[in-house]
Amino acid sequence: MTFTWKIGGEAGFGIMTTGLVFSKIASRLGYKIFDFIEYPSLIRGGHNAYEVRISDEDVKAPAPFIDCLVCLNLDTLKKHQKRLQTSSLVIYDEEDFQAEGNFQKISVPYNKIIKKNQGPTVMKNTIALGASLALLGGDFEILEKIIEEQFKNKGEKIIDFNKKFAFDGYQHIIKNYPNQIKPILKKIKKEDQLVLSGNDAFSLASVIADCRMYVAYPMTPASSVLATLASWQEKTGMIVRHAEDEISVINTAIGSSFAGARSAVGTSGGGFALMVEAIALAGITETPLVIFLSQRPGPATGMPTWTEQGDLLFAINAGHGEFPKIVLAPGDAEEMIELTAKAYNLADIYQTPVIIMSDMHLSESHFSVSLDFINKFIANYSVDRGKTIKLEDLKNSNLPKKFYNLNQNSQFQNFLRYQITEDGISLRLLPGEEGYYYQANSYEHLENGHTTEEGDQRREQVNKRNRKIITYLKNHFQIPxxxxxxxxxxxxxxxxxxxxxxxxxxxxxxxxxxxxxxxxxxxxxxxxxxxxxxxxxxxxxxxxxxxxxxxxxxxxxxxxxxxxxxxxxxxxxxxxxxxxxxxxxxx
Amino acid sequence: MVSINDFNGYPPTWCPGCGNWAIGVAIKTALTQLNFSPSSIVAVFGIGCSGNMNDFLNAYAIHSLHGRAIPNAIGIKLANHNLRVLAIVGDGDCYGEGGNHFIHACRGNHDITVIVHDNRVYGLTTGQVAPTAQKGFQSKSTPAGIIEVPLDPLSLAIISGATFVSQVFAGETIQMIEIIKKAIQHQGFSLVNVLQPCVSFNKVNTYQYYKERIFKLDKNHNPKNKQQALMIASSILEEKFPLGIIYQSEELAYHQQLKQLESGQTLISRPRFNNFEAIFKNFI
Known part of the structure; x- marks a missing residue:
């Protein structure tokens, strides 16, 4: 079974929230969902649409036809009519317009219900949701419960107010279209599952991987990661900083990572472009960093709310000079969880930037992910900080015999942060450890971090950094x-x-x-x-x-x-x- | 006991007579007198002659990009607020390339000490004009004289929300040490703007030039009075240079206002979060 429901209307009419509620209803009943949104870069006006495909088996792409189209305005019908079949259900209010075409017409009096209940026009979406649920054979209780959860902080009054509109929409179908009702939304619950967008998956995986610092500047389609992680920060303890620009964003994260916190930044193409100089800084200072790059069509401002895979070559080449960099690009929400959590480990192990590539389509579409999958993933995941060490680890006999330059005149020793090693990776002592010091240097440097312009030493450090690529390809690269x-x-x-x-x-x-x-x-x-x-x-x-x-x-x-x-x-x-x-x- | 020798790194490569020598000694002396060690502070250096102090001062450090030392310093402080964090930067570095970061770090009252080497030229690139240069200053990049008026860093810091704003002169070492110490001890964003001659590329703003134009603050100056502080700060525009703590107020620093750090544990030392159930609820 596969069924596609779509709702459309003017921006500002709650299309996104309504669509997500529909996805969650289907998910709670046990169906797999895949949804995606279409919207212009506007807050009011313009056309918004939300399409949900539900199925009893795994689904990760849209279907060719729309089985139920909910029109909050005439534009919705005009824009999506070509994907209707004769069996498709079209919900609209005949007071708004006369629907013409070869499909099943279901008129729901949004306007009358709004007048009767003395509500604002935006309640159209709640009426439509009630009507949709009835038309697809769902129980009203499931919508009631979601409304209660959604508005639980706003009190009984608001909850009841919303329920009234949903109920009137629902009842209208039961009374007037009993023969059109299709048994789509019948409970088949098999296992608990989450409804996750790509951005949700990145956020969740960042918490799983013990990321402690997320820094960003809002940019579609990466912005919701900033909002999500910020909303969790008092719970998770993560510090989320909205900095003044993307240059500050990445440099803040380089600072926090240098000091020992797992750190990430998130942006889209334009913001990423501003970060590029500092990606090279992370490269030469060998500072771990995860960069979330959610693409949208460029160049420049391009089409902010649409999708494209146009930044692959930019990402792999980002940063002046030659240094190792790892680029990963998940294909769906599960892969986003796996690869994001892996990215944090890779960044620590290889002490270098790791880029996770998404795009508007993956970032803002929702997928069903089984809770069992996530719980197993969490149970099997371990934080691997590679060669990051603490003071007490320095007593370990497995360490190289010489890990600092002896300073005869002082009790403080210059730790060899960039020691030449076979695998290219050097020990990383976190700043603040007593008795030592070192600098992370954006200039070419000696093993002890001090600036050098000598040819031999330059070559040794370049070779050392390059060996990290060989080590990665041997130990962590995965074939397609x-x-x-x-x-x-x-x-x-x-x-x-x-x-x-x-x-x-x-x-x-x-x-x-x-x-x-x-x-x-x-x-x-x-x-x-x-x-x-x-x-x-x-x-x-x-x-x-x-x-x-x-x-x-x-x-x-x-x-x-x-x-x-x-x-x-x-x-x-x-x-x-x-x-x-x-x-x-x-x- | 920590001695000044513990902070001594490689021999400096600054020009003989450069103000950087005195600034370097003042920073090391201040740190020694405050009982800090190369292990208990972090210095972030920008790029320029000032930034080259990275090799001459032993400490945990980042020698950063041009203009970006401040955001690095903010990140370090947030990750481990037990560390004292200094940003040692230049005028072009901090007020030009990194001007946006400077303003917003003041706004955030981030608990870092920013020591700006203000010599009104770009030394390391051999003498182009800096944002603090006097209008009409002739340089390699402005042979006909700079058209812009000079940036007034002290007023900019005060109106942007910095809670410690001071100015010193590289020729007055003892005061410089005292003010740097107070800046480091201050909770919140502290600025020390160091007036410093560049003997190689600035033949106008010399030791003599400054000696004739610097003045110590009146004993009755109240650094808590913002209006008064702004008046004094802006005398820079008339080529009169106040020395001392121009403005200081007591406000909570950025990290002190974060609920995540309320327990006192640093971001890096707190236990790992594992209550995932609480997060899953959002997605069902």
Whole structure:
């Protein structure tokens, strides 16, 4: 079973909240959900829409048709009519407009109900939610409960007020459209699950990974991470700083990380551009840092509330000079949890910046994630701070014999923060430990941190930092996951990050018409281990690159790093996420 | 006992006669007299001749980017508020490239001490004009004389919310040590603007120039009086330079207002959070 419900209306009419409540209702009943939003960069006016796909099996991409369209205005019908079928239900108020077309018309008197209950026009969404629930065969109690939770801080009066509108919408359907009711929202509860957006998943995983400092400047579509972590900070103890600009953001986090707190920053392309100089600072000072980069279409301000995968090559090349940097790009909420938590460990182990790439589609769409998955993940996750050590660890006999420069004239010794090692990683003593000192230096430096301009020492430090890349590729790089059988496949898709859901859905549809496909999904994007990936690219197969950008940036990266050219490309760059149908139709 | 020798790093590479020598000695002396050690303070250096002190002062330190020492310092303080944090920066560094950070760090009353080497030129890049230069100052980047009026850092700090605003002269070492000590002891954002001749690239603002124009604050000066402080601070614009604590007030520092740090434990030392159930509720 799969069913798509969509609500649309003017910005400012509570479309986002209503959509999320619908997703949560479906999730509580046991269905898997996938939802996404469409909105302009405006607070009032303009068209907002929220689409929820529910299914009894895993779902991570939209369906081609809308089964129930809730119109809070005529615009909604006009904009989405092309995706209606004759069986589609369309909820609207005939007092607002006459719905014309070949679909099931369900008129709900929003305006009359609002007048009767003396409420503001914004209550249209609550009426529509009640009507939707009735039309899809759900019990009213589940909506009642959510309303109670939503408004529990505002008192009984507000709760009852909201319930009235929802109930009137619900009753209108029961009385007037009993034959149109479809048994969609019947309880099938199997396991507890959460409704998580990509940004929620990043936030949650940051807490799981014991991130103690998050610094950001608001920028769509990364802003909700700042709001979420800030709202939790008294509970979690994390310090969340909204700094004056992104340059301050990343430099604050470099300071807190230097002092020993796991630290992260979050932004989108423009803010990331401002951070680039300091990414190099983290690189040469070997300071751990997690950077959350949620892409939107650029260049410059671009299309702030839409989606694109246009910053891959920018991210991997961000920062002047040569230094190790790890770039990861999860494909869905579960991967966001896994890779975010891993990113904090990698940043500490390799003492270098790690970038987690998302985009508006992944950041703001919601996914069902089983609570069992999260609890198991938490139980199995351990914080690995790599070679970060405390004073008492210095007595450990496993340490190198010499870890400081002896200062004859003082009881304070210069710790060798940048000691040359085989794996490229040096011991990191946190500032404040008695008896030692060192500097983290943005200039090229000696093992003890002091500035140098000598050729040999420069080369030694460059080589040391570069060896971290080799160590990472050996110990932590993961080859792309392959969905399907490469040997049997007629077509092999190649993509990265958030396009995962659409490609897997396309594979399912193609399988129904006996087309066998495979899919190579990259989420450990940089650096790449050529010898570990080569075998995935067979000479006699048809490979198709799928990306949400106009350059095919993963294609360029694969060409550069492993010398493989994928000639067939399906690229989308109109600000909208590529859909399974678009992939199939482009073959 | 910690002695000044404990802070002595590599021999300085500053020009003979440069004000940095005196500032370096004053900072080390102040730290020694206050009983700090290279292990109990963190210094963040900007880029410039002032920032080159990184190699001459033994301490936990970051030699940062040009203009970015202040946000680094804020991050360190928030992560481990038991550390005393100094930002040792230049005029172009702090008032030019990092001007935005300076204003907002004042607003936040972050508990850091910012020591600005104000020589009115860019020394390390061999003599371009700085934001504090007098209007008309001729330099490599302004051969016809700078058109902008000078920035008044003391007034800017006061109106932006800094709670300790002071000025000293590199030629008056004893006062410099005393004021730096008071700035370090102050709870909240403290600024020490150090007037400093650049013997190589500034032939106008020399030792002689300053000696003729500096003045000590009146004994009756009340640093808590903001109006009076602003009046005195702005005399810079008439090329008269007040020395001493121009403004000081007692306010809670940024980290003292964070509920997360109420227990007194530092951010890095508190136990790990593990009540995930409380967070899951938001997503069901």
């Amino acid at each position: 996951k392959v969905y399907g059988d490469l040997a049997k496949a007629e077509i092999i898709f190649v993509s990265w990050g958030s396009t995962k859901g659409a490609v897997i859905e396309a594979q399912k549809i193609l399988a129904k018409s006996s087309k066998s496909t495979a899919f190579i999904h990259f989420n450990h994007l940089y650096p790449l281990a050529k010898e570990k990936i080569n075998h995935l690219f067979l000479t006699n197969k048809k490979y198709v690159l799928v990306e949400n950008n106009s350059w095919g940036q993963l294609g360029k990266l694969l060409m550069q790093e492993i010398g493989i050219e994928i000639k067939e490309k399906i690229l989308k760059y109109d600000g909208r996420q590529i859909t399974p149908e678009e992939i199939i139709n482009s073959l």
